[in-house]
Amino acid sequence: MSGDHIHPEPTSFLSKYVFSHDHKVIAKQFMWFGLIWLGIGGIMAMMIRWQLANPGMPVPAIGEFLFPRTNGVLDPATYNTLFTMHGTIMIFLGLTPLMIGAFGNWCIPLMIGARDMIFPLLNMLSFWTVFVGGCVGFYSLFVPMGANEAGWTSYATLSTTVGAQGLGETLWAVAVFLIGASSIMGGINYMTTIIRLRAPGMTWGKLPLTVWALFLTSVLNVLFIPVIGSAMILLFLDRAVGTSFFTPASLMQGGGGGDPILYQHLFWIFGHPEVYILILPAWGFVCDLLSFFARKPAFGYRASVGAMTAVTVLSAVVYGHHMFTTGLSPMLGESFMLLTMIISVPAEILFFNWLHTLWKGNLRLEVPMLWAIGVIFVFGLGGLTGIYLATIGTDIFLHDTYFVVGHFHLTMAASALFGTFGALTFWFPKMFGRRMNQTLGKIHFWGTIVPLTFVFCLMFAMGYAGMPRRYFDHTSAEWLADLQHMNKMATHAAFLLGAVQLVFVYNFIKSRFWGPVAEENPWEVGTLDWSMPTPVPYYNFKEIPTVHTGPHEFSHPALGEDRDWIPMTEKLPT
């Protein structure tokens, strides 16, 4: 049950690599799983962009193969499926498994000094549940009438039998439920592990901020994923059995009486914390990486922890800002506007701490550091544009336009993705014992951040010009046809962005198998995960270490001239 005593190492292929209980193997399973889905979601994004720039033209290269019935041309229903599944896949099957599944599993036991997760069996189940969920989602793409077409939010009644007849939508609800169950299992495991299995001396004030962020993410997972779970069950019953939770009386013969707006409330009670579920791990990585590579203590450790905790708490009470045009009462609308503005305060504190950490440091601009600084940049851009959407006066016009698309892609997609790239490039030497190519890493970074910023900033311009989102073809409305030049530009930049990701794929796979062997602590940091030999032994720590020093004691004056860092297991010289 608990991870603090030693079991014999498994020897068979199945128990070692497939149904492994070892958190490190499970982390890698999550990682490959997430990366593959990230690729699938990315290809979907490319097809969406193609259609927006060239409505009615056959999708090049893969179109003939994927849509033979229409000679490679997207039809509106397929287009709706694409953006729906793009969102679902990126959020639930790409970023969540990567950041929380892979790095939660990798970092938590190693950074707190534990031999494994506290419930290894639950940990394995968590991966195989998300795997089954992913399979259900993938299968739903091929059922008659296609996968979910109602957007990743799947508002009732478009998602009930009123608006969607096929099996795809039902399978989508099942998939989201399973993926959510996996996240809850992971969350319970992470929380209990962090509370119970910290090494002696690893106080709450010495936890690396990555672990803090993952802890708070787990709290959000455990508390708010169940809400979407319930919504999915009710949606499933509405679709499969014919109940009427979300269908009003006027739409049903004889029965009915439900409330479509109830679905929106349930969805966003979960949905807004979900945004923070995706961004908190990235914040944690950034907090640590900035300190590690600026060779300077993380500025305002306690303030950062407090800010992240405040965000966690407040994230539950701001969800109404997704519903400003739904017809909320003015009282509710204004309250949510105020609360949304208040949640920006902890985010600002975190921001100052990051900028302060950089200030007067000794910056090693290695690839993980570039990604961390990249997060400051894109999250700054995305966070600041949130003000337009929190303000009802501007949101009334901007709601459901491309402005929103640009905003949430910068905050929860790009920031989370950059954080993930930072973490991947940072822990790669410990995970695989090899080094990634720095030059290719830098090309990948610059090739990503430039077109990405261009695409999403262009989307702000499109949104301001009034272009609604989720339109199959903007040229069909006269008033939008004269914005097509922006769509074309965005698409070209997006293709460049997509092409540059191939550099990463090449670098990742090549370095994984043929890269030069890495040193045990190439970045010279003191946290426990880097105190271990590479590859990390099956039971991580032969002896559970005792922690004496904080994770960020870089450039301490007592350390002398020859090194600027100290392992957490050593005492600071006096």
Place this chain on the structure above:
Amino acid sequence: MRAAVLNLPREDAATKVNATLGMVFFIGSWAMAFGAIFLSFLVLRQRVGVWPPEGIALPSFPMAAVATAVLLASSALLHLAVKREESDQPGIQPLWIAGLGLGVGFAALQGWLWMDLMGAGRLPTSGLYESLFYGLTWIHAVHVVIGLLSLVWASVGLKTGRYGSHRLSTVSNIAIFWHFVDVVWIVLFLGFFVF
């Protein structure tokens, strides 16, 4: 004594705390799930105006009250069983089996409630009241079934000596889950039959 026969190590205090803590988080999570469902119940009920709706067959109140009593008694027996085993007193097995039996009794009564209502021609598709009644009790019933299976599992383990005073955390966690199922039912009962 049984532990000595099977040569099982006595679980340490830390393992017990770990297991209980994990269970507490799990229950907290599930409470949010049911919280969302109760919230939906309240919102939808408020839309209807007249509650319960007039002029249609409603599920039988006396039967539901009996079911509630049975489930409460079942929960109480399990609690007693765990408490006795913790203080190394004998008698966990008969108490546990009795609790399990009452749990099965609750499931039967629940089934009767559904059959009764369906017999009166009220189906899940008939309207909002039926949607809520069937939907919510189905969701609860899934937990009842999972709970009953776990109770059976635990009673087998108690019989073979796998669980006992030397290894109680699984058993007491199953009891906690059953109490939770109980609490959820009470809220459902209050919502549908009392207020």
Place this chain on the structure above:
Amino acid sequence: MHRLQTLLLPRLKSCAALLALIGLTGVARAQEAAETVNRWGLGEPASDYGYRFTDLFWLITILVGVSFVLVLILIAIPVIRDRARPGHKASFDHGSSLHDKQVTTVISVITFLVLDAWVLVIAMQDLREAYWAYPDGDDEGVYEVQVLAQQWSWNFRAAGADGEFGTADDILSNSELVVPVGRPVSFQMTSKDVIHALFLPEMRMKKDVNPGDLNKAWFQANRSGDFTILCAELCGFAHYQMHGKLTVLEQDTFNEWEQEASKLALAAFDSEDTESQWAWDWEQ
């Protein structure tokens, strides 16, 4: 693999340049192709309250722009000045002194006041004076319109000459709406099937149209002309085609049009056609 590496690595810069070139030519081509009509921003608002959106948008843009430039400067300075080099050491600062806490608090409060509170106050004013200040039902000048959205068109109903909804002379129209200039236009809206959203971009008006509920919205046009009606909430596969035309007429022309349209509606009224009998009492 190794051969590929020796082949590619020395040419990395040219590879990157090539990729950049592909991107740039793409941009250039896009600009060429789009020479016919290119719109970048928004035109002048056509409603009385429309200026509020534009004003607030640009106020926020200035605030946000200044903040973002500050952030960029604060990133750029250490990145340029404090790069790792031999003999250079980072300052040791945990940022946990009372002074640091005070500085953080003060900066946060100032940022909140400047960025958020200021905008919040203006937005509250806008909501109370404009967007949510729905015209009074007793007001004579209000032009009332009932909206029934469906997949995928807009059904509009105006009371016609008798001023009563649900009568034979109601002016019915599909995806085309005619309203007067200078009078508040008040909507009550619901949907037949899924959620839609009535979006009048030139009027800066948007409101969801929910099945099973009545939602309201209003605007007052400040000039005559032809404008756009769009659907802003995903409503199925022809969502993108659910657009229509809003015609704003001068007061005199409008009165003539209303009389004429009401007469025509009366003549065309078909009591058998239950599909078009939808209407409800105007809710105050």
